[in-house]
Amino acid sequence: MSKLIYSLILIVIGALVGIYLPWYAMGVAFGLIAFVLNMPVKSSFLTGFLAGFILWVVAALWLDLQHPSTLPGRMAQVFPLKGNVFALFAVTGVLGGLFSGIWTWAGARLRQK
Numbered sequence: 001m002s003k004l005i006y007s008l009i010l011i012v013i014g015a016l017v018g019i020y021l022p023w024y025a026m027g028v029a030f031g032l033i034a035f036v037l038n039m040p041v042k043s044s045f046l047t048g049f050l051a052g053f054i055l056w057v058v059a060a061l062w063l064d065l066q067h068p069s070t071l072p073g074r075m076a077q078v079f080p081l082k083g084n085v086f087a088l089f090a091v092t093g094v095l096g097g098l099f100s101g102i103w104t105w106a107g108a109r110l111r112q113k
Contacts, residue, residue, distance in 0.1 A: 003043055003046070003050075004050075004052075004062075006037065006047045007041060007047050007050055007054075009033060009037070010030055010048060010051035010052075010055075010100070010104065011054060011055050012028055012049065013033055013050060014030065014055045014100070015024045015031060015054070015055060015059075015063075017029045018055070019077065020035050026040060026052075026099075026100065027054075027100060028103065030048050030051070030052070030100050030103045030104045031103040031106050031110070032042035032102075032109030033104075033107065034048070034076040034091065034103075034104045034105075034107030034108040035044055035107040035108070035110055035112070036110045038108075038111055039104065039107070039108040039111075040108065041086065041105070041108045041109055041112055042107075043106035044081060044101075044104045044107070045101040045102070045104060046101070047101075047104060048097075048100045048101040048102075048103065048104025048105065049097040049098065049100060049101030049104075050097065050105075051100060051104075052093075052096045052097040052099060052100025052102075053093040053094065053096060053097035053113045054093070055100070056092050056093045056095070056096025056097070056100075057090070057092065057093035057096075059088050060072075060089045060092050060093070061089060063091075064085070064100065072085045072088055073085055073091075075088055076085075076088040079091070087109060096102045103112050
């Protein structure tokens with residue numbers, strides 16, 4: 001399967017898991033999916049990173065649009081982002097991508113042993 005198909009599967013499953021379970025359950029789900037689908041180890045981190053990045057950025061944007069608040073702007077002032085809320089969403093995406101990429105790599109690596 002291609003990386004795009006893997007990414008779409010990870011995004012859909014991650015979104016469903018994110019609705020019903022805590023945020024860290026998404027990592028376990030990504031690892032299980034990588035294990036079950038026998039993802040190649042070489043591209044598993046990048047695939048998981050991209051899926052996690054997209055999922056976390058879209059979730060942050062969705063929550064911000066659904067419930068307008070001054071909190072993201074104030075948090076962007078706390079961090080050295082000069083009040084840029086979209087940079088805060090990008091940082092959130094990077095953290096979510098790293099988390100998801102490591103779990104996806106671990107699941108794919110576990111299958112190879």
